Amino acid sequence: MPRHALLLLALPLAACDTGGDPAPADEPLISVAGAEASGAIYTVQVDEATPDPPIRGNVNAWTFTLLESSAPVTGCRFEVEPTMPSHGHGTEPNPTTIELGGGRYEMRPLNFIMPGEWHIAIRPDCDGRTDEIVVVVEIQS
Numbered sequence: 001m002p003r004h005a006l007l008l009l010a011l012p013l014a015a016c017d018t019g020g021d022p023a024p025a026d027e028p029l030i031s032v033a034g035a036e037a038s039g040a041i042y043t044v045q046v047d048e049a050t051p052d053p054p055i056r057g058n059v060n061a062w063t064f065t066l067l068e069s070s071a072p073v074t075g076c077r078f079e080v081e082p083t084m085p086s087h088g089h090g091t092e093p094n095p096t097t098i099e100l101g102g103g104r105y106e107m108r109p110l111n112f113i114m115p116g117e118w119h120i121a122i123r124p125d126c127d128g129r130t131d132e133i134v135v136v137v138e139i140q141s
């Protein structure tokens, strides 16, 4: 195949998954394992959620991989803030994040105090490079 044909095929994909728009996905997630969300620099790939779908209460724990240009990023610290923008409130406590290795991290507890749409703002600080990634999830019960 000529080289220019390959480039044309690649363009629509690139338009979908880049752009650095920190705005959350338009559709809230029900299940979160395997989901990805991106900020200006980093992508959060949710590896596992316990339980999945997430539920109301102080019981949710998620593991995720932090990626930059598809490569795992180690040594980051995080501030995580779940909120319900439509209600103007957050939750307590905000989750604590620990590093598992290989660019993987675990955050817990995600205390969804009521059903509805939650925006989980994940703010990495990787040697002073900061970003905000928002995962949007619909807690059903």
Ligand SMILES: [Cu+2]
Pocket: 084, 087, 089, 114, 116
């Ligand atoms: Cu609420």
